[in-house]
Amino acid sequence: MDETSDEPPTSAVLLDNCHFSQxxxxxVEKFYVPGGDVTCYYTLTEYIVPRxxxxxxxxxxxxxxxxxxxxxxxxxxxxxxxxxxxxxxFKAYYLPKDDEYYQFCYVDQDGMVRGASVPFQFRAETxxxxxxxxxxxxxxxxxxxxxxxxxxxxxxxxxxxxxxKQNVDLQEELSKTQExxxxxxxxxxxxxxxxxxxxSLKKENKQLKERDNCREAELHQLKEQIQNATSxxxxxxxxLRTALAHMDQLQSQVLNYEKEVESLSLMDxxxxxxxxxxKEENRQLCLSRAQEQQNRTLMKELEEQKHSFQILQAEKDExxxxxxxxxxxxxxxxxxxxxxxxxxxFSAVSQAQAPVPAPGVGGLLFxxxxxxxxxxxxxxxxxxxxxxxxxxxxxxxxxDIETSQYEAHVQSHLxxxxxxxxxxxxxxxxxxxxxxxxxxxE
Numbered sequence: 001m002d003e004t005s006d007e008p009p010t011s012a013v014l015l016d017n018c019h020f021s022q023x024x025x026x027x028v029e030k031f032y033v034p035g036g037d038v039t040c041y042y043t044l045t046e047y048i049v050p051r052x053x054x055x056x057x058x059x060x061x062x063x064x065x066x067x068x069x070x071x072x073x074x075x076x077x078x079x080x081x082x083x084x085x086x087x088x089x090f091k092a093y094y095l096p097k098d099d100e101y102y103q104f105c106y107v108d109q110d111g112m113v114r115g116a117s118v119p120f121q122f123r124a125e126t127x128x129x130x131x132x133x134x135x136x137x138x139x140x141x142x143x144x145x146x147x148x149x150x151x152x153x154x155x156x157x158x159x160x161x162x163x164x165k166q167n168v169d170l171q172e173e174l175s176k177t178q179e180x181x182x183x184x185x186x187x188x189x190x191x192x193x194x195x196x197x198x199x200s201l202k203k204e205n206k207q208l209k210e211r212d213n214c215r216e217a218e219l220h221q222l223k224e225q226i227q228n229a230t231s232x233x234x235x236x237x238x239x240l241r242t243a244l245a246h247m248d249q250l251q252s253q254v255l256n257y258e259k260e261v262e263s264l265s266l267m268d269x270x271x272x273x274x275x276x277x278x279k280e281e282n283r284q285l286c287l288s289r290a291q292e293q294q295n296r297t298l299m300k301e302l303e304e305q306k307h308s309f310q311i312l313q314a315e316k317d318e319x320x321x322x323x324x325x326x327x328x329x330x331x332x333x334x335x336x337x338x339x340x341x342x343x344x345x346f347s348a349v350s351q352a353q354a355p356v357p358a359p360g361v362g363g364l365l366f367x368x369x370x371x372x373x374x375x376x377x378x379x380x381x382x383x384x385x386x387x388x389x390x391x392x393x394x395x396x397x398x399x400d401i402e403t404s405q406y407e408a409h410v411q412s413h414l415x416x417x418x419x420x421x422x423x424x425x426x427x428x429x430x431x432x433x434x435x436x437x438x439x440x441x442e
Contacts, residue, residue, distance in 0.1 A: 010067040011111030023106035023115025053109030
């Protein structure tokens with residue numbers, strides 16, 4: 001069988017519908033040696049369009065349908081439309097092992113045979129076969145057999161056509177019989193349905209008769225009710241006319257009431273507008289009162305801030321006076337220090353000019369005490385001149401410190417107002433903040 005797992009498309013072949021001349025097999029040998037691969041050559045004519053599922057099979061001579069293949073191989077689809085010469089190869093493993101006659105057949109994907117080769121055998125070619133084929137008598141006999149086969153083929157075609165016609169007639173009769181059978185079944189089902197409907201209609205008829213009797217009694221009662229309803233109708237008509245007259249009066253009253261309601265609505269709208277205007281005035285008054293209250297609160301706060309400012313200003317004045325006093329005291333001390341420095345320098349000069357007395361001069365054993373006092377005063381003045389003291393933190397600096405460094409140290413304890421350039425001590429932050437606040441109030 002074929003080496004692929006897919007089965008080729010096949011069909012029942014009718015010889016009169018086959019077109020064996022659309023594919024022509026070329027170079028078909030009479031004998032193929034068993035055990036070797038077989039190459040099949042064929043030509044595609046213009047009457048066939050190759051498709052993907054076309055295939056070439058090896059059939060035993062005398063086959064009836066395309067499903068009787070011995071082996072097959074898929075036919076390649078030409079890459080070029082002008083390529084008509086094709087070839088395929090059958091592997092030796094799948095070829096027949098007997099010496100029966102076989103032939104190549106080209107089958108399209110619809111299962112229709114499009115070409116068939118001359119018969120061949122799978123056996124070694126012998127010299128006798130060659131001699132037999134070469135004789136003229138054998139050739140004539142083969143031609144006679146071919147004529148007989150053609151005649152039999154024509155008879156088979158005629159028989160097949162007759163059988164096909166009979167088959168078509170039988171198919172038509174079968175379809176008609178089937179239609180009649182279906183119609184009969186339909187009629188039976190319809191009959192059963194009609195019988196069921198008839199029985200149900202009988203039951204309904206019986207029930208309707210019973211209902212008719214009941215309806216007659218009900219009709220009699222309805223007639224009595226109609227008579228009573230007629231009398232009630234007359235009485236209700238009289239009542240209706242009275243009610244209509246009363247309703248006309250009520251409608252006139254309703255119209256009057258509507259006019260009054262409309263006038264009241266206009267008055268209500270006017271009053272609503274007045275109320276909204278009064279609400280707006282009240283809101284404005286409330287806002288003005290709240291503004292006045294806020295203004296009074298602000299004025300009160302301003303007065304308190306002014307009072308605080310006056311207190312702070314008084315404290316500032318006192319601090320300025322105290323600072324002025326301290327400055328005056330500092331100036332006085334500086335003047336005194338200068339005077340003392342001058343006196344010490346004068347005493348030093350006079351001592352250098354006068355002779356130093358001996359210890360026994362003037363009869364004083366320990367010398368002149370005033371001279372010792374003057375010497376001590378001069379030394380004290382020199383000590384005072386050699387030191388400087390910060391007036392803010394009392395830090396003592398040596399006398400040889402530069403004036404700029406001393407002033408920078410003193411200035412580090414002070415802060416200047418950025419608005420009026422007044423100087424304050426950094427340690428007294430509250431006074432400086434109050435001073436800035438007073439500028440903000442201004």
